[in-house]
Amino acid sequence: MELARCLPQGRLPELDLVTSPRLAVHWVQRAPAAAAGLAELRQVAAARCAQLFGGTATDWRITGDWRRHGSFVCAALPEAFVRPLEAALASRHARWRWHTSWGWLCRQRSAAIPGDGWTALRSPTTVILWACAAGEVVHFTQLQSTAGEPLATLAERTLALARLESIASGLPTPGALHWIDLCTSDAAPSGLPISSLARGQPGAATPPNEATAVLALSTLRLSPP
Structure with missing residues (x-):
């Protein structure tokens, strides 16, 4: 290996x-x-x-x-x-x-992750999506992002999946997502279906692949839920 x-x-x-x-x-x-x-x-x-x-x-x-x-x-x-x-x-x-990566994030920054609603963790190729209710994780899913896909498009796809999974699981349908982004160089356009955006340090390079994406976890600045 x-x-x-x-x-x-x-x-x-x-x-x-x-x-x-x-x-x-x-x-x-x-x-x-x-x-x-x-x-x-x-x-x-x-x-x-x-x-x-x-x-x-x-x-x-x-x-x-x-x-x-x-x-x-x-x-x-x-x-x-x-x-x-x-x-x-x-x-x-x-x-x-x-x-x-998800477990590490939850251990290190659990207070900054909402106890209710849907949260998305984005890396260069994957979005992990989970729902919480009263502080308990009640649903998990994920989707793949495509090379060069704009953040706005990916956020819309992720929200659509969260809504579909909510209907299938009997959970409240989300109006927006709490978004944690390991890709730090994207410009965040206005109007995204995101209620709270947590990103890496300004000026940090986007991790080039999944092998190094976890390095961004140490520089995340999480917004209040």
């Missing part, structure tokens, strides 16, 4: 590995009735992940905010990506923790 070959020589420190929005997948999982425990929750989530995103249950490294009742958020990474990198890290006696 190219990333493994880029690791510095010698013993590595403890690492936080933040994956790009394009690589990780997320969904809201409903706990089965009378779940026996964590092992059963993991099996159900693994089956659901394969159903939603393809492959088999063993093709994904899955974690979640495990709960025996109600719904909770799950995330997964492809095992084909995780295994060789972890082997390279283990050979350097490193310790590491995996994070998705």
Whole structure:
């Protein structure tokens, strides 16, 4: 793996590995009735992940905010990506923790993300879209952006998807989105269907690809919800 070959020589420190929005997948999982425990929750989530995103249950490294009742958020990474990198890290006696870009953002800036309504996290190729109600994530989806697509067009497409998902899920239909943008060089035209726009630092370059998009997370200036 190219990333493994880029690791510095010698013993590595403890690492936080933040994956790009394009690589990780997320969904809201409903706990089965009378779940026996964590092992059963993991099996159900693994089956659901394969159903939603393809492959088999063993093709994904899955974690979640495990709960025996109600719904909770799950995330997964492809095992084909995780295994060789972890082997390279283990050979350097490193310790590491995996994070998705969405999970990292929520941990670092949770107070700035609205507890109700729809929020979009945009990277160069992907928009992660989720809905919250009373501080709980209740729905997840995402869409791909096309090369050179204007922000206004992408925002309209994202809002249309949020409205469609709201109707299908019985959620309130949004009038606008809370938008978090990892692409910092776009000019933000007026009239966007965005209620609050959070961007990277002025003058920062747009991340050229998903591999470096997560670097913009450290420079986000989030607007109040």
